[in-house]
Amino acid sequence: xxxxxxxxxxxxxxxxxxxxxxxxxxxxxxxTDSIIKMNWWKWLLSILWFLGLNITIxxxxxxFGEKEIRAGFWFLSVFGGVFIVLGVGLWRLLxxx
Amino acid sequence: MMMKKKYRDLIIVSGIAVMIILAAVYGKRRDAExxxxxxxxxxxxxxxxxxxxxxxxxxxxxxxxxxSGNIYIGEGKGYNGAVSIMVQTDHQGRISQxxxxxxxxxxxxxxxxxxxxxxxxxxxxxxxxxxxxxPIDAVSGxxxxxxxxxxxxxxxxxxxxxxxxxxSFHPSFGILEFIIVxxxxxxLILQVIKNxxxxxxxRWTSLIVSFAMLGFVYNQPITLSRxxxxxxxxxxxxxxxxxxxxxxxxxxxxxxxxxxxxxCRSICPFSxxxxxxxxxxxxxxxxxxxxxxxxxxxxGFTLGAILLALVLNNPGAAQYEVFGxxxxxxxxxxxFVVLFIVVILSLFIYRPWCNFMCPMDGVFAYVRxxxxxxxx
Amino acid sequence: MDEDNNKFNRRNFIKxxxxxxxxxxxxxxxxxxxxxxxxxxxxxxxxxxxxxxxxFFNRKPFLVDTPTYDKVGETxxxxxxxxxxxxxxxxxxxxxxxxxxxxxxxxxxxxxKLPEPLKTYYLEHPDALGEFRKAIEKSQEQAxxxxxxxxxxxxxxxxxxxxxSPIGGQGAFPPQPHGNPEESDFRGVNEExxxxxxxxxxxxxxxxxxxxxxxxxxxxxxxxxxWVYQGYMRGVGKIDFEVPEHWKYAVVIAVPHEWDSMYAxxxxxxxxxxxxxxxxxxxxxxxxxxxxxxAARSHVPPTSYEIAMPPLAIDAGLGEQGRHGVLVTPxxxxxxxxxxxxxxxxxxxxxxxxxxxxxxxxxxxxxxxECPSGAISFTDKPExxxxxxxxxxxxxxxxxxxxxxxxxxxxxxxxxCLAVCPYSRKNNWIHKIVREVDPRxxxxxxxxxMLAMQKKFFTYPGGQEYLPAPDGxxxxxxxxxxxxxxxxxxxx
Ligand code: SF4
Ligand code: SF4
Numbered sequence: 001x002x003x004x005x006x007x008x009x010x011x012x013x014x015x016x017x018x019x020x021x022x023x024x025x026x027x028x029x030x031x032t033d034s035i036i037k038m039n040w041w042k043w044l045l046s047i048l049w050f051l052g053l054n055i056t057i058x059x060x061x062x063x064f065g066e067k068e069i070r071a072g073f074w075f076l077s078v079f080g081g082v083f084i085v086l087g088v089g090l091w092r093l094l095x096x097x
Numbered sequence: 098m099m100m101k102k103k104y105r106d107l108i109i110v111s112g113i114a115v116m117i118i119l120a121a122v123y124g125k126r127r128d129a130e131x132x133x134x135x136x137x138x139x140x141x142x143x144x145x146x147x148x149x150x151x152x153x154x155x156x157x158x159x160x161x162x163x164x165s166g167n168i169y170i171g172e173g174k175g176y177n178g179a180v181s182i183m184v185q186t187d188h189q190g191r192i193s194q195x196x197x198x199x200x201x202x203x204x205x206x207x208x209x210x211x212x213x214x215x216x217x218x219x220x221x222x223x224x225x226x227x228x229x230x231x232p233i234d235a236v237s238g239x240x241x242x243x244x245x246x247x248x249x250x251x252x253x254x255x256x257x258x259x260x261x262x263x264x265s266f267h268p269s270f271g272i273l274e275f276i277i278v279x280x281x282x283x284x285l286i287l288q289v290i291k292n293x294x295x296x297x298x299x300r301w302t303s304l305i306v307s308f309a310m311l312g313f314v315y316n317q318p319i320t321l322s323r324x325x326x327x328x329x330x331x332x333x334x335x336x337x338x339x340x341x342x343x344x345x346x347x348x349x350x351x352x353x354x355x356x357x358x359x360x361c362r363s364i365c366p367f368s369x370x371x372x373x374x375x376x377x378x379x380x381x382x383x384x385x386x387x388x389x390x391x392x393x394x395x396x397g398f399t400l401g402a403i404l405l406a407l408v409l410n411n412p413g414a415a416q417y418e419v420f421g422x423x424x425x426x427x428x429x430x431x432x433f434v435v436l437f438i439v440v441i442l443s444l445f446i447y448r449p450w451c452n453f454m455c456p457m458d459g460v461f462a463y464v465r466x467x468x469x470x471x472x473x
Numbered sequence: 474m475d476e477d478n479n480k481f482n483r484r485n486f487i488k489x490x491x492x493x494x495x496x497x498x499x500x501x502x503x504x505x506x507x508x509x510x511x512x513x514x515x516x517x518x519x520x521x522x523x524x525x526x527x528x529f530f531n532r533k534p535f536l537v538d539t540p541t542y543d544k545v546g547e548t549x550x551x552x553x554x555x556x557x558x559x560x561x562x563x564x565x566x567x568x569x570x571x572x573x574x575x576x577x578x579x580x581x582x583x584x585x586k587l588p589e590p591l592k593t594y595y596l597e598h599p600d601a602l603g604e605f606r607k608a609i610e611k612s613q614e615q616a617x618x619x620x621x622x623x624x625x626x627x628x629x630x631x632x633x634x635x636x637x638s639p640i641g642g643q644g645a646f647p648p649q650p651h652g653n654p655e656e657s658d659f660r661g662v663n664e665e666x667x668x669x670x671x672x673x674x675x676x677x678x679x680x681x682x683x684x685x686x687x688x689x690x691x692x693x694x695x696x697x698x699x700w701v702y703q704g705y706m707r708g709v710g711k712i713d714f715e716v717p718e719h720w721k722y723a724v725v726i727a728v729p730h731e732w733d734s735m736y737a738x739x740x741x742x743x744x745x746x747x748x749x750x751x752x753x754x755x756x757x758x759x760x761x762x763x764x765x766x767x768a769a770r771s772h773v774p775p776t777s778y779e780i781a782m783p784p785l786a787i788d789a790g791l792g793e794q795g796r797h798g799v800l801v802t803p804x805x806x807x808x809x810x811x812x813x814x815x816x817x818x819x820x821x822x823x824x825x826x827x828x829x830x831x832x833x834x835x836x837x838x839x840x841x842x843e844c845p846s847g848a849i850s851f852t853d854k855p856e857x858x859x860x861x862x863x864x865x866x867x868x869x870x871x872x873x874x875x876x877x878x879x880x881x882x883x884x885x886x887x888x889x890c891l892a893v894c895p896y897s898r899k900n901n902w903i904h905k906i907v908r909e910v911d912p913r914x915x916x917x918x919x920x921x922x923m924l925a926m927q928k929k930f931f932t933y934p935g936g937q938e939y940l941p942a943p944d945g946x947x948x949x950x951x952x953x954x955x956x957x958x959x960x961x962x963x964x965x
Contacts, residue, residue, distance in 0.1 A: 012501070015501070016498060016502075020498055022490050025491055026489070028491075029491065030492075055502075057499055060503075060506065061502075063510060064506075066511065214935075214937075218851070426929045
């Protein structure tokens with residue numbers, strides 16, 4: 001990750017872990033404060049969606065890193081578009097009933 | 098009052114028809130002139146001596162008489178109309194040059210062929226080998242265009258040399274044709290069945306089948322450029338594209354006999370895509386008091402595109418649908434931007450493409466107008 | 474009351490912070506992705522460690538008993554004249570003899586006047602001679618136009634020449650064998666041989682040693698007669714020979730080209746980076762084997778072989794043959810260059826693998842579309858039967874003409890087919906997922922989807938574009954690395 005340092009890499013992932021924890025907790029509070037009723041598969045779908053979004057973005061940028069700029073843009077717009085659609089669908093699902 | 102409306106319709110219908118005919122005639126004449134110049138451009142008279150044998154064959158010799166051969170000119174039926182091929186052969190019938198002198202194909206198909214070295218491969222076969230069939234494989238993804246090129250080579254050769262070929266009519270009835278017939282029947286059934294539940298099942302089955310098969314697998318929706326090609330007098334080759342006659346013919350028949358546009362309701366694969374998106378985002382119908390005016394704008398745009406394509410004699414120019422971009426990821430950047438917007442809008446607005454942009458809407462509306470006029 | 478308030482504030486704070494963190498985490502994912510993509514550790518064979526750590530593909534699930542090439546008839550050995558370089562070499566010696574001697578043969582004299590075995594070969598392959606003539610014409614053209622490109626490609630050419638320096642002439646390593654293999658391969662062998670614990674120990678040891686010398690992949694195969702050339706033996710000359718007794722096993726070694734330059738073929742890449750690596754690895758392995766008491770002979774590129782490498786490597790379980798005739802391995806794709814050491818040490822051979830490359834190639838055809846010479850077949854299934862094996866076959870002569878046509882200082886290769894092959898991928902997570910999932914998917918849907926993405930998302934210039942003007946525009950498949958672009962460092 002950081003080619004000239006052996007310590008920044010692990011630190012980066014610790015910070016990332018922290019960020020994911022905070023965002024998950026925050027999401028949990030948002031949900032419990034709202035009228036949305038969650039159950040196990042709703043949680044699962046939400047987490048999968050966020051994970052997928054992360055992977056899509058990381059994937060697009062990996063291609064950028066490989067200097068495959070065009071491929072990166074295609075990857076981001078096609079799968080990004082799919083994730084926006086899925087996100088809206090998921091939101092409707094969470095808020096239904 | 099009744100009389101007046103009929104009058105108005107008559108003016109609109111015939112006005113549009115006249116405009117289309119004028120544009121087509123103009124485009125044709127322009128094309129003929131440019132074609133003649135083109136042929137001369139390949140073999141300048143300073144180096145070559147050209148002698149016309151018939152409409153398809155020319156004798157060619159270099160001015161210093163060291164070289165002699167033939168030129169054949171033939172037409173093949175491409176996706177959007179004729180593809181004219183000029184073949185230069187030596188005295189042994191080996192192809193030494195293969196040129197496309199005129200075509201109306203969508204550039205992306207040609208790009209495919211170029212990448213595929215198709216012309217190079219095609220020119221490595223003797224011209225005689227094209228008489229009996231297709232000696233090289235069509236390029237997948239540009240099948241019709243590659244076939245058109247081979248057909249053009251054959252055509253020029255057989256007509257130029259007066260070789261008899263049996264061009265019998267064998268419409269192929271494959272999976273695609275079967276699906277289309279099934280979709281048409283389902284569309285008609287929808288008109289008569291009253292039970293809501295059954296209607297919903299039939300409609301959604303149709304939509305999903307069309308989405309998967311007509312959309313992703315075959316990518317064969319009706320497109321404006323094909324309509325223009327027909328207006329231009331280029332009917333698709335019935336041997337390979339029987340399905341197209343079924344699809345277009347069936348949809349028009351349905352309008353004539355049931356007054357309903359079944360194509361857009363349950364057959365068009367992109368309408369299926371929008372329906373699915375609408376379900377996903379629980380889209381609402383977009384109500385506006387400008388609805389009529391927006392409709393006229395949509396139809397006017399379509400008419401403009403048709404006329405422009407006819408004048409340019411290039412059906413590909415009329416293609417502004419996002420179908421290709423959605424199902425096959427082909428098209429220009431602008432089309433992709435439009436597609437992206439349409440997809441996102443479809444989540445919230447019910448079928449924005451059909452209601453405000455799709456050119457087929459105007460085409461079918463025109464057919465219905467004629468139908469209503471006649472039935473009255 | 475106060476506590477409640479605090480709790481409420483904390484809750485609100487985390488709600489906001491959570492939203493922000495989510496966004497930052499996404500940015501972090503983007504950064505991690507960017508780093509993964511540009512990480513030099515993903516350059517298999519050129520990364521931080523010679524042992525590669527995570528580069529290896531687990532072959533266990535894909536081991537098969539019969540190799541993936543199809544035997545369909547009477548098989549036979551390869552006549553040396555069937556090798557393009559040997560054949561062209563013979564012809565060149567006739568056309569351009571050393572010194573000022575007059576040519577021993579010219580094209581105008583026709584095939585009939587050629588000495589054997591050239592005569593028979595060219596009578597059987599009527600187009601090949603014309604293609605060679607074209608290649609010579611092209612090479613003169615190439616030399617003429619090089620002036621135009623020599624500044625643009627100065628660094629690439631220098632880099633290539635540097636890599637080529639240990640290959641030819643007196644100082645070449647490994648030195649060419651001389652004398653019969655029965656002498657040559659035993660010269661300097663330690664007289665004392667310790668008892669080997671088991672063939673498996675032998676294989677394992679030799680692999681470790683080869684890795685330590687810098688090999689990226691190592692496999693072991695029994696030497697199969699069909700792969701041994703006939704009619705020419707290094708150190709002896711043109712003779713017909715039986716496969717020597719002591720060529721029992723072959724240690725097959727693979728390394729990749731440097732990745733960035735390889736993607737920038739045909740003008741920026743070179744064959745010699747991998748070749749010189751291979752020569753050092755195989756040459757050292759030969760010495761090592763002799764030191765521990767076994768006969769050994771290295772077979773190294775560009776032309777110092779008695780054995781055809783790709784089928785041997787298939788036997789050794791390194792990979793399968795692709796449409797472009799090149800060996801495709803799971804780790805390196807088509808960016809795989811090969812050498813081997815034959816030995817009489819008792820080794821345990823590896824099993825061949827089947828990861829479905831033939832099925833993929835029948836759908837893909839990218840290399841055939843991109844090949845500037847049209848040498849690669851478009852057929853869905855392999856249709857040629859070559860010496861009793863049904864396989865894809867490229868038109869070597871046409872390929873060679875292109876070497877003489879691209880904008881390089883002399884005919885030193887094209888390699889576009891290696892660059893464009895979707896299997897030729899570096900070692901980062903995204904390609905790793907594909908690499909691992911694809912061979913495990915029996916439906917082929919995954920590979921079809923990947924192929925569609927490959928063709929859609931990546932730019933392919935297309936056959937002719939790789940050539941210099943007027944036929945093309947000197948395109949490369951990938952962008953050249955800046956350290957090979959002269960204009961980045963010098964004013965030109
Ligand atoms: S090296 Fe170049 S010319 Fe030869 S087969 Fe590969 S792509 Fe074609
Ligand atoms: S480019 Fe495609 S067809 Fe060619 S060898 Fe690679 S996978 Fe096979």
